[in-house]
Amino acid sequence: MRILLTGAYGQLGRCLLDRFPAGWVMLACGSAELDITDRPAVDRIVRRFRPQVIMNAAAYTAVDKAEIDRIRAMKVNALGPENLARAAREAGAQLIHISTDYVFDGGRSAPYSESDLPCPINFYGLSKWEGEKRVQAMLPQAIVIRSSWVFSEYGGNFVKTMLRLAQSQETIRVVDDQRGCPTYAGDLAAMMIRLASDATAAGIYHYSGDKAVSWYEFAQTIFGHFQALTGNPALSRLQPVSSRHYPQAAPRPASAVLGSLRQADAAPGDWQRALSRLAELLIQENARYPNVI
Numbered sequence: 001m002r003i004l005l006t007g008a009y010g011q012l013g014r015c016l017l018d019r020f021p022a023g024w025v026m027l028a029c030g031s032a033e034l035d036i037t038d039r040p041a042v043d044r045i046v047r048r049f050r051p052q053v054i055m056n057a058a059a060y061t062a063v064d065k066a067e068i069d070r071i072r073a074m075k076v077n078a079l080g081p082e083n084l085a086r087a088a089r090e091a092g093a094q095l096i097h098i099s100t101d102y103v104f105d106g107g108r109s110a111p112y113s114e115s116d117l118p119c120p121i122n123f124y125g126l127s128k129w130e131g132e133k134r135v136q137a138m139l140p141q142a143i144v145i146r147s148s149w150v151f152s153e154y155g156g157n158f159v160k161t162m163l164r165l166a167q168s169q170e171t172i173r174v175v176d177d178q179r180g181c182p183t184y185a186g187d188l189a190a191m192m193i194r195l196a197s198d199a200t201a202a203g204i205y206h207y208s209g210d211k212a213v214s215w216y217e218f219a220q221t222i223f224g225h226f227q228a229l230t231g232n233p234a235l236s237r238l239q240p241v242s243s244r245h246y247p248q249a250a251p252r253p254a255s256a257v258l259g260s261l262r263q264a265d266a267a268p269g270d271w272q273r274a275l276s277r278l279a280e281l282l283i284q285e286n287a288r289y290p291n292v293i
Contacts, residue, residue: 001196004051004093005029006036006084007058011155012098015189016057027051031058036080046087053196054088056081056097059128063102064249066124077127078134085138095139096192101148101180101208103129106253111212113261114146114204122250132204141202143195145188148208148258149218151271152185153281158215162222163282166237176216176240179255181208184278187269206258209271216240221272225279 001024007013008028020026027049034045036058046054060066060076081097088095102125103118120126135142151157165172188207195201213221219238243252260268 001025001053002049002051003027003196004046004049004054006034006054006056007031008033010057010059011152011157012150012185012188013057014154015152015185016055016192019186019189019193021193036083037075039083039086042083042087043090046091046093050091051088051093053094053096054084055192055196056084056095059098060124063122063124063252066127067122067249070123070127073123073127074130077124078130081131082134082138085135085142088142089139094196095135095142096195097131097135097142097144098188098192099132099144099146100125100128101146101256101258102253103132103146104253104256106178106256109255111257111259112206113259114206115261121253124250125253143201144204145191145195146204146206146258147183147188148256149180149182150185150188151182151275151278153278154185158182158218159222159275159278162219163226166223169237171237171239172219173239173241173246174216174219175243175246176214177243177254178252179212179214179257180253181210181212181257181268182218182271182275183208184269184271184274187271187274205262206260208258208268209274210268211271212255212257214240221275222279225276226283229279229283 003024003026005013005016005026005028008017009030017028035041058080060073066073085095103120104112105119105121118129120129132144135144151159191207
């Protein structure tokens with residue numbers, strides 16, 4: 001299997017690099033090696049490498065910044081995937097593209113399935129939905145995976161933000177009226193690898209963690225794991241707040257919980273188990289958070 005990976009140095013890309021099967025031939029590209037918004041560059045690298053599958057882990061993920069940096073967000077999240085889909089079509093390759101729960105407005109209590117119509121309420125979600133539409137129009141058999149609240153040992157994410165804030169703040173205020181499903185990037189990477197090996201896979205898939213929680217409940221679980229492993233009581237300083245008291249440039253869905261009509265394709269990830277393993281790993285790397293763990 002010949003794989004072209006974009007966004008190789010983000011948290012999902014690095015988890016993919018950790019998990020690629022032996023024997024696969026892989027070309028890993030960060031933005032410095034391949035700007036997916038540059039169509040000629042995409043075409044050149046696909047013609048030269050001749051991948052069987054393109055995995056697109058590249059994205060503009062700064063949700064609040066996207067409200068003002070709209071041109072760049074749309075280029076990376078919509079034009080870039082369209083370029084990859086076009087190149088994949090011309091090369092006879094498959095494309096696996098990652099999208100987000102933020103394509104939904106979060107206005108319902110039930111989980112969203114693959115057949116539900118997106119209705120984003122912020123520009124980040126709009127740019128990701130536009131990317132989905134362009135990919136499917138260019139390459140109808142492409143695979144689009146919507147996921148949510150991704151965390152890992154790599155890059156910046158909510159887990160690391162909570163640990164960083166615990167070093168400097170006596171009380172950490174966390175929103176308790178927005179719900180979603182935390183997803184370990186390693187589990188999402190494993191899902192992508194499985195689908196890359198399935199010649200019949202196509203269309204939209206939802207893949208996320210198995211238990212929906214609020215951001216506050218997620219933070220409680222994070223601190224609970226670290227407190228149990230370290231005995232550090234300082235990790236329990238959390239205060240739930242309404243999103244009305246935590247203004248952000250981009251509105252967030254109140255309950256963008258992902259469900260799936262295609263559960264036979266993959267069971268939801270056990271994010272609490274993954275978080276426990278991650279806590280042990282970060283504690284072993286004690287120098288990274290010396291004042292916390």
